[in-house]
Amino acid sequence: MTDLTSLTLAEARDRLASRAISSRDLTAAHLAAIDRAKGLNAFVAVTAEKALAMADASDARLARGEGGPLEGLPIGVKDLYATEGVHTQACSHILDGFKPAYESTVTANLWRDGAVMLGKLNMDEFAMGSSNETSYYGPVASPWLPPNFSPTQARAALADKGKRGLMAPGGSSGGSSSAVAAHLCLAATASDTGGSIRQPAALTGIVGIKPTYGRCSRWGMVAFASSLDQAGPLARTVRDAAIMLRSMAGPDPKDSTCSPSPVPDYEASVGRSVKGLTIGVPKEYRLEGMNPEIEALWAKGAEWLRAAGATIVDVSLPNTRHALPAYYIVAPAEASSNLARYDGVRYGLREPASEIVDLYQKTRASGFGPEVRRRLMIGTYVLSAGYYDAYYLRAQKIRTLIKRDFEIAFGNGVDAILTPATPSPAFAIGAMASADPVEMYLNDVFTVTVNMAGLPGLVTPAGLSADGLPLGLQLIGRPFDEETLFALGEAIEQAAGRFSPPEAWWA
Amino acid sequence: MSVDLAAVRRIAHLARIGVSEAEIPHLQHEINAILAFVEALGEVDVEGVEPMTSVTPMRLPMRDDVVTDGEIAAKVLANAPLTEDGFFLVPKVIE
Amino acid sequence: MTVQTGNAKLLKGATGDWETVIGLEVHAQVTSRAKLFSGASTEFGGEPNTHVSLVDAAMPGMLPVINRECVAQAVRTGLALKAQINKRSTFDRKNYFYPDLPQGYQISQYKSPIVGEGEIQVDLTPDYAIRVGIERLHLEQDAGKSLHDQSPTMSFVDLNRSGVALMEIVSKPDLRSADEAKAYVGKLRTILRYIGSCDGDMEKGSLRADVNVSVRRPGEPLGTRCEIKNVNSIRFIGQAIDTEARRQIEIIEDGGTIQQETRLFDPARGETRSMRSKEEAHDYRYFPDPDLLPLELDGEWIDALAAFLPELPDAKKARLIADYGLSAYDAAVIVAERETADFFESAVNHGGAQRDAKAVANWLMGDLSAQANAQGVGVADAGLSAASLATLVDLICEGVISGKIAKDLLVMLLGPDRGADPRALVEARGLRQVTDTGAIDAAVGAVIAANPDKAEQARAKPGMLGWFVGQVMKATGGKANPQAVSDALKTRLGL
Numbered sequence A: 001m002t003d004l005t006s007l008t009l010a011e012a013r014d015r016l017a018s019r020a021i022s023s024r025d026l027t028a029a030h031l032a033a034i035d036r037a038k039g040l041n042a043f044v045a046v047t048a049e050k051a052l053a054m055a056d057a058s059d060a061r062l063a064r065g066e067g068g069p070l071e072g073l074p075i076g077v078k079d080l081y082a083t084e085g086v087h088t089q090a091c092s093h094i095l096d097g098f099k100p101a102y103e104s105t106v107t108a109n110l111w112r113d114g115a116v117m118l119g120k121l122n123m124d125e126f127a128m129g130s131s132n133e134t135s136y137y138g139p140v141a142s143p144w145l146p147p148n149f150s151p152t153q154a155r156a157a158l159a160d161k162g163k164r165g166l167m168a169p170g171g172s173s174g175g176s177s178s179a180v181a182a183h184l185c186l187a188a189t190a191s192d193t194g195g196s197i198r199q200p201a202a203l204t205g206i207v208g209i210k211p212t213y214g215r216c217s218r219w220g221m222v223a224f225a226s227s228l229d230q231a232g233p234l235a236r237t238v239r240d241a242a243i244m245l246r247s248m249a250g251p252d253p254k255d256s257t258c259s260p261s262p263v264p265d266y267e268a269s270v271g272r273s274v275k276g277l278t279i280g281v282p283k284e285y286r287l288e289g290m291n292p293e294i295e296a297l298w299a300k301g302a303e304w305l306r307a308a309g310a311t312i313v314d315v316s317l318p319n320t321r322h323a324l325p326a327y328y329i330v331a332p333a334e335a336s337s338n339l340a341r342y343d344g345v346r347y348g349l350r351e352p353a354s355e356i357v358d359l360y361q362k363t364r365a366s367g368f369g370p371e372v373r374r375r376l377m378i379g380t381y382v383l384s385a386g387y388y389d390a391y392y393l394r395a396q397k398i399r400t401l402i403k404r405d406f407e408i409a410f411g412n413g414v415d416a417i418l419t420p421a422t423p424s425p426a427f428a429i430g431a432m433a434s435a436d437p438v439e440m441y442l443n444d445v446f447t448v449t450v451n452m453a454g455l456p457g458l459v460t461p462a463g464l465s466a467d468g469l470p471l472g473l474q475l476i477g478r479p480f481d482e483e484t485l486f487a488l489g490e491a492i493e494q495a496a497g498r499f500s501p502p503e504a505w506w507a
Numbered sequence B: 001m002s003v004d005l006a007a008v009r010r011i012a013h014l015a016r017i018g019v020s021e022a023e024i025p026h027l028q029h030e031i032n033a034i035l036a037f038v039e040a041l042g043e044v045d046v047e048g049v050e051p052m053t054s055v056t057p058m059r060l061p062m063r064d065d066v067v068t069d070g071e072i073a074a075k076v077l078a079n080a081p082l083t084e085d086g087f088f089l090v091p092k093v094i095e
Numbered sequence C: 001m002t003v004q005t006g007n008a009k010l011l012k013g014a015t016g017d018w019e020t021v022i023g024l025e026v027h028a029q030v031t032s033r034a035k036l037f038s039g040a041s042t043e044f045g046g047e048p049n050t051h052v053s054l055v056d057a058a059m060p061g062m063l064p065v066i067n068r069e070c071v072a073q074a075v076r077t078g079l080a081l082k083a084q085i086n087k088r089s090t091f092d093r094k095n096y097f098y099p100d101l102p103q104g105y106q107i108s109q110y111k112s113p114i115v116g117e118g119e120i121q122v123d124l125t126p127d128y129a130i131r132v133g134i135e136r137l138h139l140e141q142d143a144g145k146s147l148h149d150q151s152p153t154m155s156f157v158d159l160n161r162s163g164v165a166l167m168e169i170v171s172k173p174d175l176r177s178a179d180e181a182k183a184y185v186g187k188l189r190t191i192l193r194y195i196g197s198c199d200g201d202m203e204k205g206s207l208r209a210d211v212n213v214s215v216r217r218p219g220e221p222l223g224t225r226c227e228i229k230n231v232n233s234i235r236f237i238g239q240a241i242d243t244e245a246r247r248q249i250e251i252i253e254d255g256g257t258i259q260q261e262t263r264l265f266d267p268a269r270g271e272t273r274s275m276r277s278k279e280e281a282h283d284y285r286y287f288p289d290p291d292l293l294p295l296e297l298d299g300e301w302i303d304a305l306a307a308f309l310p311e312l313p314d315a316k317k318a319r320l321i322a323d324y325g326l327s328a329y330d331a332a333v334i335v336a337e338r339e340t341a342d343f344f345e346s347a348v349n350h351g352g353a354q355r356d357a358k359a360v361a362n363w364l365m366g367d368l369s370a371q372a373n374a375q376g377v378g379v380a381d382a383g384l385s386a387a388s389l390a391t392l393v394d395l396i397c398e399g400v401i402s403g404k405i406a407k408d409l410l411v412m413l414l415g416p417d418r419g420a421d422p423r424a425l426v427e428a429r430g431l432r433q434v435t436d437t438g439a440i441d442a443a444v445g446a447v448i449a450a451n452p453d454k455a456e457q458a459r460a461k462p463g464m465l466g467w468f469v470g471q472v473m474k475a476t477g478g479k480a481n482p483q484a485v486s487d488a489l490k491t492r493l494g495l
């Protein structure tokens, strides 16, 4: 970590504005860090030349006093976002060689505001996973050291493609979380369908927010489950996340589900007093056999907010326990349809075949990894004739109930809800290899309700486990009230401090 | 509910994912594990509950009837595995 | 006029009478500039994959945004079909794999269509009509096109049609013969063309029908139906129904049963055949499209669309009968195309004065229609303005020209003298009919003098008079007033 890569996004922004540093130097420092950190496997494509050209253009604008809100700030982009002429494959084999002729709205917004693209970040294939192990490009290692590993041991494990024994950075935005935590970029785009921003944030000790459904455009973001997918940032501080989200979000006439309402200045809410806010603590999140460290952290979080002037109340979200099973019907169902376009006809992989059905079957069998294939099959099944009502329709009704629970809580005067982010700290890569797929799915147990109800959810680091691994807390807000989450998130950040992985052992 | 081997074959075919006979029992096991996980939803009382059609309270926006796109055949075809004379090519489809 | 539903037209089988039951799913291309969910052009033809956006090609991350005009066209059509307009409807995905279906699903309306039940009155004869129920109308996307004859091993895929808006108009099974089905499609086409929601151009595929056919013994419950896909002309719809009904009757009479299936009509062989490839694993896994919210319509918006709806064919026909004294038959022919009806009315009312509507109708349906047919255009586009037709009728009425001369005049006006003023043309060419009795009398005298024997016969057989009229007309170059000639002949011959 050099001086330039140790800056937060806000600090770098201010120094660029005062011309104390240049975007070229800042960008070059991050490119060098990426180069040294190849072993983490966080980036699947580095666009060094493009980054430096963008940095030079930013420097020129800054010199003229014309810089945008993110002018000259180097960031990473999850491989899920279409970036014109650049590797965009959602880390799937089936999109081999795909280079879109278009730029996603979210990334276009970032470039409009002056950000510099360092490259594309690893992720679970089509964002399906919670550990980044389903990527066609291999797993990503977290910069956090496994409890029982010395830096030397860890470096040895890094050289291995399987990265076994190293900590998973969470998923599906594992490349993003690892890169941000390891200071390879100032911030990164991520996406969250069931927890894919918040769970990796929690497991790598950084901040992530999934905004309200419809706050960011989905145009140009490879779809997983359309009614749940939302873009959002990963950053090292609440303020940085606020700055990023303000640029990423906004109305887009190309996305029918994108909100037309203007984006507030989220950064202005960072540091705002939380005095007088009412924070709900839902009893249904207290799971049987819950990790005591997580439970203690949760209580501590409530205490910090109380100390900051908020009122803590108990709330009930009775349908919470149905959220995860319902999610595992809705998300695969939508995915089975969204991923039908990967058929070997217009782009990506195509396996040779002399007959069309054979072409589809061979291409999709070899192009999709096992987790994606499994979810596509589940999704196909729950939509098929005779099962639709029992599964999909019922799950959508349960979604209404889940949303109603939150509406009642907010209707009773609760401003935000505080919950744990994950049921446990990070686990090692390969640890779940022999487990049932359902065990991995349980990672999203606290985050998935938020997607089901379309609400904003922010995860901020709040402490370390006994093993020295980061733990996070989640704040859930009213629709389009991300500002309250930033204010509360910063209050926790102030109380808990920030958490950095051990000195760059991976470099 | 659970699926049998024939159902696994049928689902794979509907999803156009080639599976070997050897893979089917394993897939069946995994699918059934997930179905068992979601089984509990069957007991939720959803009587009179509207299924969610959109999570946002928005109205569907409509655009004007103006030609604003297209005429970009090169971009449309740029990533295609096989083309000829501006067409996408696929193995012959027998009607 | 008698109006009823489902009048039995029975087919004779070897073992007795059979009733055919038909329901139609008509796919009508919505008239719009841009596609249903993308900004690409709907223009017909063009180089392959040119009228295609990244949305139509289903690139990763592309999303649909609906075209307001396509929604308006569906609502207009619903109103014209006297149908229920649903203020809330939803879009569903119909999932299946096919190379010309880039998304792997078609966006359609399955559960809640934009238009519900309605009906169409279909005239079968001038004074006999049936009512055909409309089950629903929904909006959906068209697919692209696969060409299978370009290569022995490959199919060629063009996505120019991909995403063009279609209205699927589903009838109730109220039709009982090929003739009824043909008349229904014709009437539906007329209505769509009146309101401008579909151009009805069957050659370009703007109107195609899936035809559901079953047979039963009169009075028995419905039989098993077969769906004949994508029939693209009214004539073929009729042939397909007859062929399919005969096939089903034969099977049942031979002791067999009908398999519910999708079939294809082959006009060259005059047979329908099973499309087994499309049949396998029919499970479309419909579910609401999560990229689109429910479509909600304002009552005011619907009212505004209703207010701007043109007069529809049934109303126009009734008015032409009432206001102009046309026969039901003439009125039906004239209202079949809105342009023809407009042409008729402006000709009748040209210059402010109403002229002989029957005479205008006769010209329009007779000589002008024949000439237009020969040119392959509608009467309004044959090259004669409504004003000129009015003048032509006036000239006859005023006795300036005879009907015979008028026919010649029409040919000139559509040919060498296109665009000329008929009245001026009559003067310039000296076509005015001779009404001067002196001149006519002289010509009559000359013809009688030249044919004394025939004159003798005519005195005994007045039927010969016509021959003399013809001779005199010939002698005067057709310009003599035939009535005056006849009168003069009668006087001279003492009839």
Ligand SMILES: [Mg+2]
Pocket (backbone or CB within 6 Å): C025, C210
């Ligand atoms: Mg059909």
Ligand SMILES: [Zn+2]
Pocket (backbone or CB within 6 Å): C027, C140, C168
């Ligand atoms: Zn259809």
